Amino acid sequence: MKFKKLFAGVALAALLVGGLAGCGNKKADNSVKRIQDKKTLTIGTSADFAPFEFPVVKNGHKVIEGYDILVAQKIAKNLGVKLKVQNIEFPSLISELQNHKVDLVLAGMTKTKKREKAVDFSRHYYTESEKILVKKSDANKYNTKASTKGASFGAQQSSTQETLAKSETDAHIVTESLTTSLTTDLKSGKLDGVVLAKVVADEYVKKYPNQYAEAKYNMKVPTSLKYLNIAIPKNEPALKKRVNKEITHLEKTGQLNKMFKQAQHEQEKSGK
Ligand code: ARG
Numbered sequence: 001m002k003f004k005k006l007f008a009g010v011a012l013a014a015l016l017v018g019g020l021a022g023c024g025n026k027k028a029d030n031s032v033k034r035i036q037d038k039k040t041l042t043i044g045t046s047a048d049f050a051p052f053e054f055p056v057v058k059n060g061h062k063v064i065e066g067y068d069i070l071v072a073q074k075i076a077k078n079l080g081v082k083l084k085v086q087n088i089e090f091p092s093l094i095s096e097l098q099n100h101k102v103d104l105v106l107a108g109m110t111k112t113k114k115r116e117k118a119v120d121f122s123r124h125y126y127t128e129s130e131k132i133l134v135k136k137s138d139a140n141k142y143n144t145k146a147s148t149k150g151a152s153f154g155a156q157q158s159s160t161q162e163t164l165a166k167s168e169t170d171a172h173i174v175t176e177s178l179t180t181s182l183t184t185d186l187k188s189g190k191l192d193g194v195v196l197a198k199v200v201a202d203e204y205v206k207k208y209p210n211q212y213a214e215a216k217y218n219m220k221v222p223t224s225l226k227y228l229n230i231a232i233p234k235n236e237p238a239l240k241k242r243v244n245k246e247i248t249h250l251e252k253t254g255q256l257n258k259m260f261k262q263a264q265h266e267q268e269k270s271g272k
Pocket of ligand 1: 045046047048049052053090107108109110111128156158159160161179197228
């Protein structure tokens with residue numbers, strides 16, 4: 001009897017060890033090591049979304065500045081590597097991350113169920129709300145969903161603003177891969193409005209108070225579409241853990257808020 005029990009115990013132990021070894025056989029997560037070995041953290045962003053990211057010319061060179069860049073710099077520093085910023089149009093960012101062309105995506109990106117099928121996300125580092133940017137002369141024109149019927153609104157292709165524009169307005173929706181093309185079309189009168197993150201729209205109004213205004217109509221934004229997160233390739237838990245740890249630290253020490261204000265200041269200085 002005793003022997004049987006002992007045998008069962010040994011068999012169970014063997015099974016456990018076998019199971020663990022089996023796990024070890026799965027491709028190891030060397031995400032952090034891979035970045036440290038190449039001494040560079042490469043992030044993908046779409047520099048058409050100030051104050052999150054925007055191009056500036058410094059000493060004759062085009063560089064990208066903004067909140068996402070400041071956050072990425074901290075993560076790179078934490079990993080002990082240099083930061084490289086790759087400018088990619090927003091609709092292509094997810095596939096570039098999936099193909100490992102970049103290590104992370106910081107692009108004011110919302111965590112959505114659909115994107116979560118393709119990539120992983122960190123904890124959030126900004127909470128977003130939405131506005132419709134219109135011409136100053138139309139400031140009072142759109143105050144209900146129904147009032148948007150017949151209007152032509154723009155939204156960035158593949159963005160959550162596109163989803164919202166289609167469900168929360170009755171306007172005809174035009175999409176472009178760059179938000180800056182949409183605001184140009186608003187200025188020239190090709191569009192009647194552009195659905196934008198509130199903080200992005202705010203900056204346009206602040207900078208051109210005689211040209212733009214925010215529509216009175218407030219679209220209903222589900223809570224699930226409010227959080228901006230860093231996109232991480234799937235199956236890279238070590239990298240995700242490092243990124244989350246850094247965000248938590250930056251948030252707790254008040255640095256996230258400070259960096260956002262710094263980015264707004266940089267934007268104002270650059271005239272973007
Ligand atoms: N938060 C929105 C989304 O994830 C818009 C982000 C746009 N970002 C940009 N860099 N253009 O769809």
